[in-house]
Amino acid sequence: MSPNGEKSPSSTKAMPAHRSLGLTDDQLLGFYAQMVLVRVMDDRLIALNRQGKVPLVASCQGSEAASMGLALAAKTDGSCFLFPYYRDMPLKLVMGVSPMETMIGHIGKDGNTFNGGRQFLLQGASPNFPMIHLSNVVGSNLSQAVGYAMGCKILGEDTVVFASFGDGGSSQGECHEAMNFAGIHKLPVVFCCYNNRLAISVPQEKQMAIEDLADRAAGYGFPGVVVDGTDSLEVFRAAKEAINRARDSSGGPTFLELKVERLKPHTSDDDDTRYRTPEDMEDSLRRDPLMRLNVYLMGLGILTPNLDEQFRQEARAEVNRVTDAAENAPWPDVSNLHGRLYAP
Amino acid sequence: MTVKSTIEAIREAMREELAADPRVMVLGEDVGTRGGVFLATQNFIEEFGEHRIIDTPLAECSIAGVTLGLSFKGLRPIAEIQFSDFWWYAANQLVGEASRVHYGTNGYLSAPFVVRIPYGGGVRGGLFHSQYIESYLYNTPGLKVIAPSNPYDAKGLLKSAIRDDNPVIFLEHKKTYRAVRGEVPDTSYTIPIGKAEVKRPGEDITLISYGLAIHYGMEAAMLLEDEDVSVEVLDLRTLRPLDNETILESVKRTGKALIVHEASITGGVGAEVSAIIAEEAFEYLDAPVSRLCGPDLPAMAFAPTLEDGFMVNTQKISDALLKLAAY
Numbered sequence A: 001m002s003p004n005g006e007k008s009p010s011s012t013k014a015m016p017a018h019r020s021l022g023l024t025d026d027q028l029l030g031f032y033a034q035m036v037l038v039r040v041m042d043d044r045l046i047a048l049n050r051q052g053k054v055p056l057v058a059s060c061q062g063s064e065a066a067s068m069g070l071a072l073a074a075k076t077d078g079s080c081f082l083f084p085y086y087r088d089m090p091l092k093l094v095m096g097v098s099p100m101e102t103m104i105g106h107i108g109k110d111g112n113t114f115n116g117g118r119q120f121l122l123q124g125a126s127p128n129f130p131m132i133h134l135s136n137v138v139g140s141n142l143s144q145a146v147g148y149a150m151g152c153k154i155l156g157e158d159t160v161v162f163a164s165f166g167d168g169g170s171s172q173g174e175c176h177e178a179m180n181f182a183g184i185h186k187l188p189v190v191f192c193c194y195n196n197r198l199a200i201s202v203p204q205e206k207q208m209a210i211e212d213l214a215d216r217a218a219g220y221g222f223p224g225v226v227v228d229g230t231d232s233l234e235v236f237r238a239a240k241e242a243i244n245r246a247r248d249s250s251g252g253p254t255f256l257e258l259k260v261e262r263l264k265p266h267t268s269d270d271d272d273t274r275y276r277t278p279e280d281m282e283d284s285l286r287r288d289p290l291m292r293l294n295v296y297l298m299g300l301g302i303l304t305p306n307l308d309e310q311f312r313q314e315a316r317a318e319v320n321r322v323t324d325a326a327e328n329a330p331w332p333d334v335s336n337l338h339g340r341l342y343a344p
Numbered sequence B: 001m002t003v004k005s006t007i008e009a010i011r012e013a014m015r016e017e018l019a020a021d022p023r024v025m026v027l028g029e030d031v032g033t034r035g036g037v038f039l040a041t042q043n044f045i046e047e048f049g050e051h052r053i054i055d056t057p058l059a060e061c062s063i064a065g066v067t068l069g070l071s072f073k074g075l076r077p078i079a080e081i082q083f084s085d086f087w088w089y090a091a092n093q094l095v096g097e098a099s100r101v102h103y104g105t106n107g108y109l110s111a112p113f114v115v116r117i118p119y120g121g122g123v124r125g126g127l128f129h130s131q132y133i134e135s136y137l138y139n140t141p142g143l144k145v146i147a148p149s150n151p152y153d154a155k156g157l158l159k160s161a162i163r164d165d166n167p168v169i170f171l172e173h174k175k176t177y178r179a180v181r182g183e184v185p186d187t188s189y190t191i192p193i194g195k196a197e198v199k200r201p202g203e204d205i206t207l208i209s210y211g212l213a214i215h216y217g218m219e220a221a222m223l224l225e226d227e228d229v230s231v232e233v234l235d236l237r238t239l240r241p242l243d244n245e246t247i248l249e250s251v252k253r254t255g256k257a258l259i260v261h262e263a264s265i266t267g268g269v270g271a272e273v274s275a276i277i278a279e280e281a282f283e284y285l286d287a288p289v290s291r292l293c294g295p296d297l298p299a300m301a302f303a304p305t306l307e308d309g310f311m312v313n314t315q316k317i318s319d320a321l322l323k324l325a326a327y
Ligand SMILES: Cc1ncc(C[n+]2csc(CCOP(=O)(O)OP(=O)(O)O)c2C)c(N)n1
Pocket: A087, A136, A137, A138, A139, A165, A166, A167, A168, A169, A170, A194, A196, A198, A199, A200, A266
């Protein structure tokens, strides 16, 4: 792990890191293409916000490798269940949510399967995807994930549950309660903390007195691992190990501290020039997860400038298509305001 | 039929549902070997095992959050919050999260769980062991809120709550646990959520209440027979959804309504009930809708004189009824 490293440790191995992790060149290329799509989508959402068409964007730029690396591990595993948070648009795409549904969900148009236009940021839950993203109340998903994991264990399923949250979220009493509970019952849950060292404007040193959040895991009786969260393959590796540990008879929870960056303001409502210096921003940009994966793949000759350009064009075309389609889609009928409040 | 205390009826409801449905489980502080501080779950851990009867850490927020997560997975957890005074820690997961599950997922997910909460005063519990919390809960769309007054209702309603596919808050008045006894069938039965009950028919005044205060209301209604005033007593039983139909049917007949509860008057259930009557039955009224409620103070004070001053009782209710009768 090298939180401030310029170079991905995975690119220095003799055998390319992704192959030793069981990923083929094509799989990783596909993953990269998806990360390009995520970037184009995120930029488009921000642009649409400026035009007054998308009310809120919580940019994922800087945490794509964390969000997507976890999702790739969950998806290839096949029996994981996820409790994401608002910066996890990339996770949802990897799990199969379409760009169209993502766009519709952000605008609030009719037809998304998560919330029918009742929530922003595609929050809610869909019968089509193994995840619940009920709310944006920071920390609330953690004990829910623990309860879900306990349910899986009671029912004898081998499901492993992921819950993601930020460094700020780790200050919630509920985070402590959830980790404590999970530790007691050795539940199959992976706590994934995306540490971008900021909670809106509040820096890590005003959030906690420690450097590595992973240190806290010892207090709950399970391992805490610091991971370079801008390195997709390191995230994938750590997530796979956590899945294995969760299923181990003596195993249980893992705390993954994914050291990520925040390349954009907190949300589209934020102005980060009030609290970030240009130097700080430049440091973050040097750890752009997309650029790092690009460098890794180019270095191995798996990605070429031509192919890269093709991915970017395809991504733009796809995002253009879904932007037009979503803008032309109908709004939910006002009758959808009522009903479906109580289960019958 | 056997005469049982309220706590015995509650225990019986849970035991029957635990035996009938393997998805039902219990979690909370001291619910295991201790059987709960009020013994609601006495001997459950021996009968149903540690995997279904779970002693949790002392942390109400996660008790509620874990309960919600279990319900997402299709289990039917019954959580116990030891005293109503400690439920605030759980408010985020119950009011903030659970109430929005079905609505916020456009009807896809539901949260089938029950949170049992002992509440109320008259037990010398002082400010932090006597709280009335129903006013904070009954105005939450997405939750159901039940507050039974007697063993028969407690058993039937708790069983309905456990079988319901929504988050249900089940408020148990601590003083009724042992003080209120009554006939309870030894066999399984349910009582529908959202239905009030006429405990006593009458013609001149409708007394609307719930929980412990129902019993004082029944005594007061009896006293007023001597004054030739016929009082109908209506037990709301469910506070959300309120049974508007039964309330209005009764008040339209009697033309007068007194709402009684121990929770503070401002914004209490009585405020809503009186608004419903004012809006829907104005032309039938022979007197202003009246309320006899707890004072606007944080909770019951400790000393017996102060506690008695806070509580409603038979005398206070019969005075209020007489005043209304004379209007
Ligand atoms: C309980 C709660 N308090 C405050 C907020 C407002 N808020 C939203 S995000 C945020 C900062 C969260 O920072 P962090 O957890 O580090 O995650 P990041 O946004 O950096 O990914 C705040 C204060 C909230 N949504 N929920």
